[in-house]
Amino acid sequence: MALLDIEGLSVRFKTSSGLFAAVEDVDINVDRGEVWSIVGESGSGKSVSMLATMGLLPWTAQVTADRMTFDGQDLQQLSPRQRRRIVGGEMSMIFQEPMSSLNPCFTVGTQIDEMIKQHLGGSRKERHERALDLLAQVGIPDPARRIKAYPHQLSGGMSQRVMIAMAISCNPRLLIADEPTTALDVTIQAQILELLLKLQEDTGMALILITHDMGVVAETAKHVVVQYAGRQVEKQDVKSLFANPRHPYTEALLSALPERAGNQDRLPTIPGVVPGQHDRPAGCLFNPRCQYATEQCREVEPVPAADDPARTLCHYPLEDGISPSPAAAGVARDNPQSSPHREVRP
Amino acid sequence: MFKFFLVKLAQLVPTFIGVTIVAFSFIRLLPGDPILLMAGERGISAERYAQLKSQMGFDRSLIVQYFDFLKGLLHGDLGNSLVTHAPVMDEFMSRFPATLELSLFALAFAVIIGLPAGVLAAVKRGKTLDHTIMGISLTGYSMPIFWWGLLLIMLFSTILGWTPVSGRISYMYFIEPVTGFMTIDSLIAGDWGAFLSALHYLILPSIVLGTIPLAVIARQTRSSMLEVLGEDYVRTARAKGLSNFRVIMVHTLRNALISVVTVIGLQVGLLLAGAILTETIFSWPGIGKWMIDAISRRDYPSVQGGLVLIAFIVMIVNLLVDLAYGVINPRIRH
Numbered sequence: 001m002a003l004l005d006i007e008g009l010s011v012r013f014k015t016s017s018g019l020f021a022a023v024e025d026v027d028i029n030v031d032r033g034e035v036w037s038i039v040g041e042s043g044s045g046k047s048v049s050m051l052a053t054m055g056l057l058p059w060t061a062q063v064t065a066d067r068m069t070f071d072g073q074d075l076q077q078l079s080p081r082q083r084r085r086i087v088g089g090e091m092s093m094i095f096q097e098p099m100s101s102l103n104p105c106f107t108v109g110t111q112i113d114e115m116i117k118q119h120l121g122g123s124r125k126e127r128h129e130r131a132l133d134l135l136a137q138v139g140i141p142d143p144a145r146r147i148k149a150y151p152h153q154l155s156g157g158m159s160q161r162v163m164i165a166m167a168i169s170c171n172p173r174l175l176i177a178d179e180p181t182t183a184l185d186v187t188i189q190a191q192i193l194e195l196l197l198k199l200q201e202d203t204g205m206a207l208i209l210i211t212h213d214m215g216v217v218a219e220t221a222k223h224v225v226v227q228y229a230g231r232q233v234e235k236q237d238v239k240s241l242f243a244n245p246r247h248p249y250t251e252a253l254l255s256a257l258p259e260r261a262g263n264q265d266r267l268p269t270i271p272g273v274v275p276g277q278h279d280r281p282a283g284c285l286f287n288p289r290c291q292y293a294t295e296q297c298r299e300v301e302p303v304p305a306a307d308d309p310a311r312t313l314c315h316y317p318l319e320d321g322i323s324p325s326p327a328a329a330g331v332a333r334d335n336p337q338s339s340p341h342r343e344v345r346p
Numbered sequence: 347m348f349k350f351f352l353v354k355l356a357q358l359v360p361t362f363i364g365v366t367i368v369a370f371s372f373i374r375l376l377p378g379d380p381i382l383l384m385a386g387e388r389g390i391s392a393e394r395y396a397q398l399k400s401q402m403g404f405d406r407s408l409i410v411q412y413f414d415f416l417k418g419l420l421h422g423d424l425g426n427s428l429v430t431h432a433p434v435m436d437e438f439m440s441r442f443p444a445t446l447e448l449s450l451f452a453l454a455f456a457v458i459i460g461l462p463a464g465v466l467a468a469v470k471r472g473k474t475l476d477h478t479i480m481g482i483s484l485t486g487y488s489m490p491i492f493w494w495g496l497l498l499i500m501l502f503s504t505i506l507g508w509t510p511v512s513g514r515i516s517y518m519y520f521i522e523p524v525t526g527f528m529t530i531d532s533l534i535a536g537d538w539g540a541f542l543s544a545l546h547y548l549i550l551p552s553i554v555l556g557t558i559p560l561a562v563i564a565r566q567t568r569s570s571m572l573e574v575l576g577e578d579y580v581r582t583a584r585a586k587g588l589s590n591f592r593v594i595m596v597h598t599l600r601n602a603l604i605s606v607v608t609v610i611g612l613q614v615g616l617l618l619a620g621a622i623l624t625e626t627i628f629s630w631p632g633i634g635k636w637m638i639d640a641i642s643r644r645d646y647p648s649v650q651g652g653l654v655l656i657a658f659i660v661m662i663v664n665l666l667v668d669l670a671y672g673v674i675n676p677r678i679r680h
Contacts, residue, residue: 056584080590088587095585100578104677105600115586150676166586 001072002029003206004053004091004174008066011045011052011230019062020277023049026232027311028208028225030174035200035207037221037238039214039253043274045230046210047096050176054093055083071173089119092167093176097183098159102151108135109147112166119170134165139195157188161195168199174206175199181216193220214253218242226250229274229285233313244320246312248290251321284315292316292325350678354668358661365661366419369653370412373646380428380644402428404646415650424651429643434651438633442655443526444514445625445632449617451548452556452624457610460560464567464606469594471572479564487561491620495554495627502550509550512629516543555624559613566609570602577601604675611667615660 011023023045030036038046052063053075068075070086078086095101103111112131116122122130128147135143138161151159160180167175177196181189197220200207209220217224217238224241226234226249234247245251252270254260261267272289275281281288287297296315304311316325381390381398390398399405403414418425424434460483467479503511514528515521519540521531529548532540574580575598583597622634629635633652640648672678 054585056581084587084589086587088585093585095578095582097578101582103579103583103597103601105675114588118587152677163582 002069003032003034003071004028004030004208005067005069006049006053006065007068008064009049009052009068010064011048011057012062012064014060014062015277017277021230022061023052023230026225026227027235030206030208030223032173033200033204033206034223035197035209035221036223036225037209037211037217038225038227039211039217040227041212041270041274043229043276044227046212046227047178048230049227050093050178050208050210054087054091054176055080056087056093085119088115088172089170090172091174091176092170092172093178094160094163094167094180096179098163098180099151099156099183101163102154102159104151106150107147108149108151108154108162112147112162112169115166115169130169131165134169135162137168137199138162138165139191140165156184157192160184160188160192164192164195164199168203168205171203172205174208176208176210178210179212180209182212196220214257215259226253228313229280231285231313232311233286234310236310240310244318246308246310246317247286247314248292248316248318248323249286251318252289252291284313286314292323292327294325294327297325350672351669354665358665361661362658365657366416366650366654367412369650369657370415371408372653373641373644373649374408376641376644378644380646383644384428419654424654425647427640427648428645429640429648434647437636437648438652438655440526441631441633441636443523444528444630445618445621445634447527447529448548448551448555448624448630448632449614449621451552452554452617453559453610453613455552455556456559456563456613460563461567461606463560464564465571465594465599467564467568468571468575476568480568483561483564485561486557487565489557491554491558491623492627494557495551495624498550498554499627510547512627514544514547514631515540516547519543551624551628551630554627555617555620558620559610559617562609562613563606567602567606570605571598574598574601600674604671607667607670607674611664611670614663618656618660 006026006028009023009026009028010021012019012021026045026049028036028038028049038050040046048057048061051057052061053068053070055075057063063076065076070091073082073086075083075086102108106114109128109131112134113127116127116130120127120130131147132143135146140146140158140161146154146158151162154162164180175196180196181192184192193216196207196209199205207220209216211217221238223237224235225232226241226247228247228249234241234245234250236244236246241250242254245254249270252268255268256270258267270289275285275288281298282301283299284290284293284297284302287293290297294315300315302313302315304313305317308317310317316323316328318324322328381395381402381404385395396405403411406414415425422435424438426433427437430437463479463483467476470476499511502509510516515532519532519537521528521535521537521540521544524531524534528544529541532538532544571594579601580593580598583593588597618634621630621632622637624630625632625634626638633656637649637652639645640652
């Protein structure tokens with residue numbers, strides 16, 4: 001039985017112009033101790049699907065799912081009180097902006113202590129000891145001093161370490177990291193990722209890493225979900241995803257990696273942006289940006305083939321880097337990089 | 347923190363000097379003359395007028411009079427009232443506790459009702475309760491104090507007979523003033539009946555005076571809460587699995603209070619100004635009523651002295667509000 005088993009997750013927001021489907025039909029099933037990654041550009045609904053899992057979306061959101069269980073418990077059936085026991089305790093989350101994610105009015109110690117008190121309890125002294133241990137564990141120098149610090153006295157990297165310490169304070173079985181390094185500078189990014197992976201290995205918790213960086217995916221995850229405009233377009237384990245991307249969007253993301261661009265002067269990019277609420281195209285949502293798009297793609301919404309383990313949301317899933325689309329022949333001539341180079345592998 | 351305090355204190359000096367200039371000149375800009383007013387309809391001879399004028403020092407140039415006023419002020423001497431000949435400071439101090447007591451009760455009423463109302467409205471945003479609370483608060487804010495006071499007196503005092511019409515305490519009690527606060531003095535005297543009576547007399551004026559601040563506090567609390575509810579750290583608090591109550595009352599309210607405290611501080615100035623009307627309606631023997639009398643008699647020393655003292659008190663309250671920030675908001679403290 002999977003630890004987190006989600007099938008057919010959809011999130012719709014009530015807006016002044018009707019319902020907006022931010023996430024539609026997303027599946028994810030994370031086993032104990034697995035590392036998953038959800039990739040996609042901004043606006044693909046990566047964060048929203050995980051916030052829905054945590055129950056952190058505002059009241060304007062309608063969350064529905066065919067199945068949504070954590071450790072066998074149906075998250076949709078639980079009372080708010082029962083759900084709060086899981087959230088923070090067994091399943092915790094860290095966010096994109098560490099500096100604004102900590103409450104400016106309370107010390108680091110108070111905020112960690114609050115979490116421990118909520119889920120584990122224990123005497124004041126025990127909780128204090130645990131908080132100090134946690135700070136040391138996430139690599140904060142001089143925990144005895146830092147525990148009394150206020151968030152504005154910490155750098156971004158330090159704040160994210162504190163967030164991580166807080167998130168793992170109750171020995172969660174699943175940690176969701178929502179672009180934990182996006183707001184940090186590059187050297188700190190690497191440290192934070194390393195820390196997350198080390199903690200994952202030490203504690204054996206499962207980890208879901210939301211990112212838009214394929215490089216991060218290659219370094220960390222075992223399984224990858226690719227999302228585009230709220231839809232899950234592909235789900236594979238990381239090795240086959242990098243070796244053999246099935247969806248043209250995945251392929252395009254991979255060819256944008258500098259390591260894969262070979263000796264070209266310019267990195268390949270994906271033209272255009274993720275469609276928003278008002279400019280979603282008919283047919284396949286990716287068709288305006290897809291180099292293989294055909295008339296069928298522009299008119300008919302694709303469904304994953306029944307025998308496709310990657311559940312690729314495409315009329316013409318790529319086979320060994322080659323698109324069977326009739327539009328592909330011309331493209332391959334113009335864009336030699338359309339078939340990904342294979343230098344970067346996890 | 348101490349340095350922060352000293353800087354704030356130093357910033358008050360220019361403001362205070364400005365206040366003395368305004369207080370000194372404004373009463374003199376008003377048409378009318380204290381000597382002619384005292385003489386009344388009988389009139390006064392030119393020699394007697396000149397004699398009185400030089401006796402009161404009004405024949406000197408305005409600059410000299412102003413610096414004379416400043417000199418006295420530095421010694422804590424605001425001169426004597428032209429009407430009662432008692433020192434302005436004593437007159438003020440004997441009445442101020444009544445105003446302060448009324449203002450504090452009004453403020454307490456405004457905060458105790460306004461703060462939870464604002465929090466509730468923010469939590470129930472867009473629902474009927476939110477619209478109701480904000481509707482009532484807008485009505486309260488637009489209510490003219492004088493009319494509102496008379497309306498309440500008609501309903502609760504005249505028709506229902508629940509509250510007294512005017513005064514500070516029932517004539518059955520005589521309480522020796524110690525602090526000047528009727529409630530505290532009656533407790534010092536150990537007279538429970540007097541204490542309850544004093545409270546009874548405070549209810550209606552406090553409601554009338556506190557209505558506008560209540561509306562302001564409720565609206566500020568609501569908008570500030572809504573702003574903070576959208577912050578990342580509130581989401582973090584929810585992600586910790588904390589109860590809704592704790593997320594709202596600890597993580598959100600604590601941050602929302604920073605701007606609410608500013609507004610509460612500003613209300614103190616408004617309360618003292620509003621007290622003038624409220625005291626007149628309820629014959630409350632405070633500085634409001636005293637100032638009105640002094641203005642109509644062109645009692646220059648009383649008016650300028652009273653204004654300076656009120657301004658001084660408002661400034662001190664604002665200083666305390668600044669200090670309160672430091673306590674609430676660690677970003678300022680460090």
